[in-house]
Amino acid sequence: MSEQSRRPRKPAKPYRRPQKDPVRILAFEALRAVDERDAYANLVLPPLLRKAREKGDFDARDAALATELVYGTLRRQGTYDAVIAACVDRPLREVDPPVLDVLSLGVHQLLGTRIPTHAAVSASVELARVVLGDGRAKFVNAVLRKVAQDDLQGWIEKVAPPYDEDPEDHLAVVHSHPRWVVSALWDSLGGGRAGIEDLLAADNERPEVTLVARPGRATAEELLREDAAVPGRWSPYAVRLAEGGEPGAVEAVREGRAGVQDEGSQLVALALANAPLEGPDEKWLDGCAGPGGKAALLAALAAERGAALLASEKQPHRAGLVAKALHGNPGPYQVIAADGTRPPWHPGSFDRVLVDVPCTGLGALRRRPEARWRRRPEDLDNFAPLQRALLRTAIDSVRVGGVVGYATCSPHLAETRAVVSDVLKQRPDTELLDARPLLPGVPDLGEGPDLQLWPHVHGTDAMYLALIRRTA
Numbered sequence: 001m002s003e004q005s006r007r008p009r010k011p012a013k014p015y016r017r018p019q020k021d022p023v024r025i026l027a028f029e030a031l032r033a034v035d036e037r038d039a040y041a042n043l044v045l046p047p048l049l050r051k052a053r054e055k056g057d058f059d060a061r062d063a064a065l066a067t068e069l070v071y072g073t074l075r076r077q078g079t080y081d082a083v084i085a086a087c088v089d090r091p092l093r094e095v096d097p098p099v100l101d102v103l104s105l106g107v108h109q110l111l112g113t114r115i116p117t118h119a120a121v122s123a124s125v126e127l128a129r130v131v132l133g134d135g136r137a138k139f140v141n142a143v144l145r146k147v148a149q150d151d152l153q154g155w156i157e158k159v160a161p162p163y164d165e166d167p168e169d170h171l172a173v174v175h176s177h178p179r180w181v182v183s184a185l186w187d188s189l190g191g192g193r194a195g196i197e198d199l200l201a202a203d204n205e206r207p208e209v210t211l212v213a214r215p216g217r218a219t220a221e222e223l224l225r226e227d228a229a230v231p232g233r234w235s236p237y238a239v240r241l242a243e244g245g246e247p248g249a250v251e252a253v254r255e256g257r258a259g260v261q262d263e264g265s266q267l268v269a270l271a272l273a274n275a276p277l278e279g280p281d282e283k284w285l286d287g288c289a290g291p292g293g294k295a296a297l298l299a300a301l302a303a304e305r306g307a308a309l310l311a312s313e314k315q316p317h318r319a320g321l322v323a324k325a326l327h328g329n330p331g332p333y334q335v336i337a338a339d340g341t342r343p344p345w346h347p348g349s350f351d352r353v354l355v356d357v358p359c360t361g362l363g364a365l366r367r368r369p370e371a372r373w374r375r376r377p378e379d380l381d382n383f384a385p386l387q388r389a390l391l392r393t394a395i396d397s398v399r400v401g402g403v404v405g406y407a408t409c410s411p412h413l414a415e416t417r418a419v420v421s422d423v424l425k426q427r428p429d430t431e432l433l434d435a436r437p438l439l440p441g442v443p444d445l446g447e448g449p450d451l452q453l454w455p456h457v458h459g460t461d462a463m464y465l466a467l468i469r470r471t472a
């Protein structure tokens with residue numbers, strides 16, 4: 001017998017099956033789908049939650065926790081990546097993406113929730129054992145134990161460069177935005193540190209659910225009778241649902257008389273509808289209508305005045321969504337699938353035209369937690385020609401004296417003022433209108449004549465609107 005075999009052996013730990021925690025497994029699956037398949041969290045999560053509830057695995061609290069884990073992890077990914085990078089001994093790109101997802105979920109529980117430290121670590125290690133195997137679970141355990149040695153503030157002080165040395169990098173890490181997005185938002189917002197910090201912080205807040213009472217079909221008073229409903233801030237048609245309010249439970253929403261719509265989008269439609277016009281006001285066009293939120297409000301406003309809306313959208317399936325949104329509108333309307341840069345209608349046909357052009361969506365980061373990580377500066381170059389072409393055709397489509405609204409859900413100057421000024425330079429037959437007085441009571445809309453809404457100022461998405469009159 002050898003020396004070694006005579007020494008009493010340390011009894012091996014009995015094998016314990018990993019504990020399956022359906023909430024964390026579901027959150028992990030959602031993150032993998034976002035990562036691997038470029039899926040959108042707001043599309044992936046609801047079917048996963050529905051399936052889990054049908055299996056009887058889940059109650060409402062589990063669903064709320066899974067949602068918070070997925071959205072919180074995606075929103076704070078930039079900060080968490082910096083923390084994880086400080087706790088592993090290799091570049092993050094060399095860590096397997098599924099391992100990184102388990103780590104990020106763990107870091108969010110440790111630094112971004114009230115889940116006790118031991119519970120956050122052990123739940124993450126159990127998750128790792130289930131989805132990655134025991135070997136990699138040890139790695140997860142070691143990293144999370146390091147992360148657990150400090151709180152979020154402490155980590156930020158360690159991993160973010162000092163503001164005075166590099167303000168944009170500092171803000172990018174602290175508020176979890178890509179640096180180029182911080183830079184672009186700051187250019188557009190202007191001002192000092194306080195404003196941009198408030199904006200970036202607002203992007204990390206969960207937005208309230210806002211309803212629109214479509215005029216002539218529902219009233220804000222009717223919606224306010226719902227539990228948890230409070231009046232909108234700016235739009236007379238807006239009603240906000242407090243935390244936990246379920247739009248699907250509202251009868252007027254189920255019947256299409258009301259819809260879910262951010263107040264910023266409502267204000268854009270209202271400003272266009274309020275623009276002063278001489279002569280007829282009978283034919284309105286929404287040239288980029290899908291999925292139909294603004295078109296539904298415009299159609300209802302048009303109906304009140306006896307005007308008709310043509311809602312046009314390039315993608316046929318999105319045109320289908322527009323038709324659904326407009327179904328039941330009390331006045332005349334038509335929905336078509338058409339390319340707004342090669343329109344089937346005659347020039348000068350309309351009194352009011354909206355083009356809510358495809359854009360980077362940098363004004364709606366609150367809603368799409370993964371969008372900020374997916375967007376690239378090159379996207380701006382890809383959208384630029386289309387945005388200009390759509391605005392040019394919109395101007396061609398309006399009659400002399402009529403008004404065009406150019407809207408984006410991005411405040412990026414390359415998608416807002418640069419487009420408008422480039423196009424109008426070549427259009428001496430137009431003038432810019434001051435859009436701000438058309439939204440009386442809404443403060444701080446910018447220096448004009450266009451208007452810019454902001455999440456941290458108005459509680460809306462960062463919608464932009466320029467109003468252009470055709471003069472000749």
Ligand SMILES: C[S@@+](CC[C@H](N)C(=O)[O-])C[C@H]1O[C@@H](n2cnc3c(N)ncnc32)[C@H](O)[C@@H]1O
Nearest residue numbers: 288289290291292293294314339340356357358
């Ligand atoms: C920002 S979304 C419009 C949102 C819509 N106004 C709403 O409130 O629901 C832009 C839309 O323009 C559509 N689009 C893209 N290229 C287009 C084109 N050449 N002509 C018309 N629509 C186009 C996209 O498919 C997308 O549905």
